[in-house]
Amino acid sequence: MTAVLGDFIRTLRAADIRISTAEAIDAGAVLGLVGYDDRAVLHDALSQVLAKTEGEKSAFTDVFDRFFSFTPFAGENPDDQPDAGDAVPGAGGLPGGGTGSGQGQPAGDLADMLLGGDQAGLQMALAEAARAVQLNQIRIFTQRGQFTRRIMEAMGLAGLDERIDNDPAVADRLIEARARLQSQVYDYVERQLELVAANAGRQLREDMLSRLRLSNIDRRDMAIMRGLVRRMARKLIALHSRRARRARRGQLDVRRTIRANIEFDGHLFHTVWKKHRVDRPKVMAICDVSGSVAAVSRFLLMFLHSLQEVLPQVRSFAFSGELGEITDLLVGDDIEAALGEALDRYGSRSTDYGRAFADFAEHAMADVDHRTTVLILGDARSNYGDPRADILKQIHDRARRVLFLNPEPRGLWGSGDSEMKRLAPHCDRALTCASLRDLERVVAELLRTAV
Amino acid sequence: MNQSTDQVSPLAAIGAIEQSFATAGYICNRSIATAIFLAQKLEKPLLIEGPPGVGKTELAKATAALTGKPLIRLQCYEGLDEAKALYEWKYGKQLLYTQVLKEKLGDLLAGAQGLKESIARLHEFDDTFFNEEFLEPRPLLKALWAPEGAVLLIDEIDKSDDEFEAFLLELLSDFQISIPELGTIKAKTIPIVFLTSNNTREIGDALKRRCLHLFIPFPDPALEQRIIRARVPDAEDRLRAQLVAFVQGLRGLDLKKKPAVSETIDWARALVLLHAREIEPELVRQTLNVLLKFQDDIDTAEAELHALVARARKAG
Incomplete structure (x- = not known):
């Protein structure tokens, strides 16, 4: 049964639930306690040791339902619903043993079980056989038939066939039962494939998507991307949700110092310094939303606004020609729709960095102070207009940091109408930022150095 | 692999926990009872x-009342x-x-030659002032010292600093x-240790790993009705069904703070005091x-009030 648990935990890990070894051991103990008798209790109990956030709980339920789903073997008494998969309440020892070929079972067994409608025994045999042929190694759908055949053989198909040949009295019933069994095994294999391979495939795809240039991402992958952004944001929130404190050396915290030194009869052995909380950065994001850069802007904004908990003060501005503030648009839950509206309002005009910087100066320059981090995202292609690097210099003088994120590779900076070479000197850092992975890195750094 | 046979079957034990909670006035579902059962059996804290x-x-x-152990509570704060x-x-x-023992000390040290010998003599009584007599136990130590065991409640762990969280790990x-x-x-x-969190910040992984994790969501209508029946027995069946349906509907709205069970109970009490037999706009x-x-939130709810009340009355 530990092998089943091992498979289950591997499947959970594939579904992005983090499970440590210690928790796996706990799960084993839980299994020993509650057994497989009651499916609902088993679900609750395992979810309490293995899934430890709200999101993980729902993922857990999903995997649990699929992993432990067994349609009862259609036998003589179909209302006899088995509970949690491959377990038999009170079954003393496992027949065969996990490492053997499974052929060790008496040859007549399968036929007897089919005839007797021994649900539990059949499920046991199925699980055993599946393990013997290493069903958890199944990767692609073309393997389904092959695995079905191998499982049937491991369950004692040869003995069954022999019995059909030699025992005409029950041959008809057995032939029918064999067909039923085959389709059930096939279903089982298919479900396992879905569990094991679907998650592996999704992980591969997500991994690929997070490296892909954002402007190349297909519309149909947007849902996956949103999920990815959300997950990355959650990770960053978990890492940074604690506010750092820094001691102000030189300012004695009198109250706490006296308290700490009572035990020395008031002689000051320990000194306690006043501390102050490090402020969260104020972030102003200025995003180019014209054609080529729009996709990247979209994800940056999605990212920043998913970080409400650790970055409460984000103000966002969008521009292509003129610039406008879109913070208020982005407060709701439906960021996607809000972004669409922002793009409608400010997108698809010819890009003019000079105009945008001038608008920003007029709008928000007064609010830029020594705690503000200004993020500029764009390709710096200003259609040969003056990019007004002087305004950027002013912003740089006032702000704590100015970061310029450019989706174009560094080699293209300064080519054609790109004004990057003129703008970059007034930024603390100018970075290439084209994929989700890059974005995550930038945002993580924003949080790390500022908090 | 198999549970030992010399004890009550786990399912019966879980059912019994559920039952006895109900008689104690705490209505819970299977999942909560399972958590309590596991926490007791595995001797693990429950987050x-x-x-x-x-x-x-x-x-x-409720657990403290049920087990007859003292409840020791530690409220966390920054x-x-x-x-x-x-x-x-x-x-x-x-x-x-x-101070009081100064003279005794004088006697003790009398006749000692020089500083070294005096200190050596004092060393013999080294631990006199650092033993359990002089220890003021705070909640955590009290819980460890309780001879019959205790129920330790570490409330709102998310409000404490992470240093404190790390310090709890050994315990x-x-x-x-x-x-x-x-x-x-x-x-x-x-x-038996309970930790509660309102999720104002993410609890560290190290802490979560050491605990069982129970998430209690808002109750479903049937469970909430049972809770109200246990807590506000004076409310009539029809009123109870309606008010629960209304609150459930209210939770579906986009509110800053959704009404919790404790608020449903308060409201049920208020309605009973007002002699209401069914809810009216x-x-x-x-x-x-x-x-x-x-x-x-009140403004939002008032805009939807008639629709919600109509739906709730249908449920009653």
């Missing part, structure tokens, strides 16, 4: 998360430290005793704590402030 007011703290109280959570030396008492995994002057103190009987409007604590 309870969920929206405010779903009965997280209440669960610890700046909570070892001295307030674990133990402190009774400095005053130590000083007083040294939660081994049920022991280290006091430099005395050494390691182990629990006499392992206490005007009555609801006047008592809405029992359920909702923000003016914005």
Whole structure:
């Protein structure tokens, strides 16, 4: 049964639930306690040791339902619903043993079980056989038939066939039962494939998507991307949700110092310094939303606004020609729709960095102070207009940091109408930022150095 | 592999827990009862998360009442430290005793030749002032010292600093704590530990790993009706069904703070006091402030009031 648990935990890990070894051991103990008798209790109990956030709980339920789903073997008494998969309440020892070929079972067994409608025994045999042929190694759908055949053989198909040949009295019933069994095994294999391979495939795809240039991402992958952004944001929130404190050396915290030194009869052995909380950065994001850069802007904004908990003060501005503030648009839950509206309002005009910087100066320059981090995202292609690097210099003088994120590779900076070479000197850092992975890195750094 | 046969079957035990909670006035579902069962059997702390007011703290109280063990509660807040959570030396008492015993000390040291010998003699009585007599136990130590075991409730762990969270790890995994002057103190009987969190910040992985994790969501209508029946027995069946349906509908709205079970109970009490037999728009409007604590939320709810009441009345 530990092998089943091992498979289950591997499947959970594939579904992005983090499970440590210690928790796996706990799960084993839980299994020993509650057994497989009651499916609902088993679900609750395992979810309490293995899934430890709200999101993980729902993922857990999903995997649990699929992993432990067994349609009862259609036998003589179909209302006899088995509970949690491959377990038999009170079954003393496992027949065969996990490492053997499974052929060790008496040859007549399968036929007897089919005839007797021994649900539990059949499920046991199925699980055993599946393990013997290493069903958890199944990767692609073309393997389904092959695995079905191998499982049937491991369950004692040869003995069954022999019995059909030699025992005409029950041959008809057995032939029918064999067909039923085959389709059930096939279903089982298919479900396992879905569990094991679907998650592996999704992980591969997500991994690929997070490296892909954002402007190349297909519309149909947007849902996956949103999920990815959300997950990355959650990770960053978990890492940074604690506010750092820094001691102000030189300012004695009198109250706490006296308290700490009572035990020395008031002689000051320990000194306690006043501390102050490090402020969260104020972030102003200025995003180019014209054609080529729009996709990247979209994800940056999605990212920043998913970080409400650790970055409460984000103000966002969008521009292509003129610039406008879109913070208020982005407060709701439906960021996607809000972004669409922002793009409608400010997108698809010819890009003019000079105009945008001038608008920003007029709008928000007064609010830029020594705690503000200004993020500029764009390709710096200003259609040969003056990019007004002087305004950027002013912003740089006032702000704590100015970061310029450019989706174009560094080699293209300064080519054609790109004004990057003129703008970059007034930024603390100018970075290439084209994929989700890059974005995550930038945002993580924003949080790390500022908090 | 198999549960030992010399004990009650686990399912029966879980059912019994559910039953006895119900008789104690705490209505819970299978999942909560399972959690309590596991926490007792595995001797692991139980971390309870969920929206405010779903009965997280209440669960610890009910468990204490049920097991007959004392409830020791530690409310977490920013700046909570070892001295307030674990133990402190009774400095005053130590000083007083040294003063009172001054003469005795004089006698003791009489005849000692030189400083070295005096100190050597004092060393013989080294631990006199650093023993358990002079230790002021705070909640965590009290829980370890309780001879019959205790129910330890560490409330709102998310409000504490992460230093404190790290400090809890030794206690939660081994049920022991280290006091430099005395050494390691182990629990006499392992206490049942509950931690609650409102999720104002993410709890560290290390802590989560050591705990069972129970998420209590808002109850479904049937469970909430049972809770109301247990807590406000005076409410008539029809009123109860309607008011629960209304609150459930209210939770579907986009509110800053959704009404919790404790607020449903308060509201049910209010309605019973007003001799209501079923809910009506005007009555609801006047008592809405029992359920909702923000003016914005009240405004939102009032806009939907008639539809919600109509739907709730159908449920009754």
